[in-house]
Amino acid sequence: ENERNKLATVFLHMTDGIVAFSGEGAVIQFNPAAERFLGLKLTDTELRFDEIFGDIAPLSRVLDMGQDEVIEGEKENGSRSLDVFLAPFRGESAQGGILAVVHDVTEQRRSDEMRREFVANVSHELRTPITNVRSYAETLVDSAGDLPPETEQRFLNVILGESDRMTKIVQDLLALSRFDAGEMQFTMVPFDLTESAVKVYEAMRLDVEKHGIDLHISLPTEQLRVYGDQARIEQVIINIMTNAERYTPSGGSVTMELERSKDTIIVRVRDTGIGIPEEDIPHIFDRFYRVDKARSRAMGGTGLGLSIAYEIIKRHNGEIRIESKVGEGTAVSICLPRLEGAGT
């Protein structure tokens, strides 16, 4: 009885699920984790080993195994993925039973899946520019100088453009992997966000207006001081401004607004562009996520910009929010903690 109580306490606090069966296949002990993982009421005396784990191995086979042998199997319970280990144990009276250990590997499977998807995405993104570079270079080599100079020039420009695109992808991926590894260095200083916003605004104005988009800026008169990595914050503002420009047809408008609330400073970029469907909004910060792959790629987008922006803002204890309506436009807001005690 004493041993049993000791075991029961150990079982209760284990994160793995444990079920012990008698040699006849009846449940003799289990812990709450096992019930939760398997989604079964194990107090139900009708439930036998073969009904629970028979799909992995029948009772008789497990009982016949050697003392140090284990059978490993997998089970699914709804959206949960489980790894199961089955091993026999011998009792004093030779009448032993089976011990089943259940691991919940749902998270692990999910992250394996994400990693696979990520690698597939990277390969896919690089394959197109590589193929283009190769075929244009090949044509140039094969033509041995016989092509009209304009055509040659055009081909060389394609090669340059595709090389730039690959460089951008690789740089973005390196940045993300540094964020993931916690290796990204930030140079944190107090600075005036108005200055950064105006800088980005000025740098982008000509280009945006060239696309037939009206650009506006709205600034409060007070200083809006924050503490952060100025270059990286500017990189984020450039990214959301570039998105607004990319996804707004000519004739539309883009507005940059700065605003101070009690503890935060908000930079908001509003556009009157194509908007983002509601079901895509939750995924918009995922790596390589694009609403319309073809359209974004044609614009030079890889779907990494917002995921990098998200990492940068997170490191500043800030927030980035998106509101959007298809056909009406999008507003992206970056909220950063306001630097206390700074001038008004």
Ligand code: ATP
């Ligand atoms: P990158 O920024 O890496 O060059 P990208 O612009 O395609 O590529 P993100 O900035 O991460 O990638 O944006 C992801 C997707 O979100 C875009 O492909 C686009 O579909 C959508 N999106 C982002 N901003 C807007 C916007 N202002 N209006 C409409 N759609 C947008």
Ligand code: MG
């Ligand atoms: Mg972008």
